[in-house]
Amino acid sequence: MQLLKDRIRKDGVIKEGNVLKVDSFLNHQIDIGLMNEIGKEFARRFAGERVDKILTIEASGIAIAAIAAQYFDCPIVFAKKTESLNLDGETCSTEVKSFTRGRTYNVIMEKRFLPKGERVLIIDDFMANGCAALGLIDLVRQAGTELVGVGIVVEKGFQDGGKKIREMGIHLESLAIVESMDAKTQEIVFRE
Ligand code: 5GP
DSSP states (O other): OHHHHHHHHHHOEEETTTEEEOTTTTSSSOOHHHHHHHHHHHHHHTTTSOOSEEEEETTHHHHHHHHHHHHHTOOEEEEBSSOOTTOOSOEEEEEEEOTTTOSEEEEEEEGGGSOTTOEEEEEEEEESSSHHHHHHHHHHHHHTOEEEEEEEEEEETTSSHHHHHHHTTOOEEEEEEEEEEOTTTOOEEEOO
């Protein structure tokens, strides 16, 4: 998606430790115009698929999934990273190691929001080692729903998450795939 790649080149900041900061338009401040184009692009890439629900993970996934959901005309559900008294139904949970925080979370969701028979599309902001996506895939499996695929805004192709998901035979669409990036020169190369 050229618009997204151009924006990453213009406003993305490459940090040491293989972290790409996009907090001026995606992760902290959010550019809604760009977000709408991202939503339309996901809808185009999964056109022809029945999507009953979009599943994401808090926090950054929520805005992306919510705007994309308008183009799929379906609700979103987000998995939570903290236990809460509000989670009072039958829940399912899975462990996710956070790439940016370096710790492991128990990610929780109420099962009733993914009823059996529904077709679920997973959407998230980044793919690094694939832990978040694999956790969400596990929740889809536990709920007994059918996985349509995984939509990612930025995949870091030099980390192995994308490879793992594709090798599982899952339909993965990443709107921008970073082939390499250099914190010293701020140079970034995208997969064509
Ligand atoms: P994974 O679980 O695939 O290792 O990492 C994906 C998750 O970590 C995403 O949900 C995202 O929040 C965070 N993440 C991984 N790499 C980056 C990065 O380079 N920049 C930002 N902003 N978040 C990242």
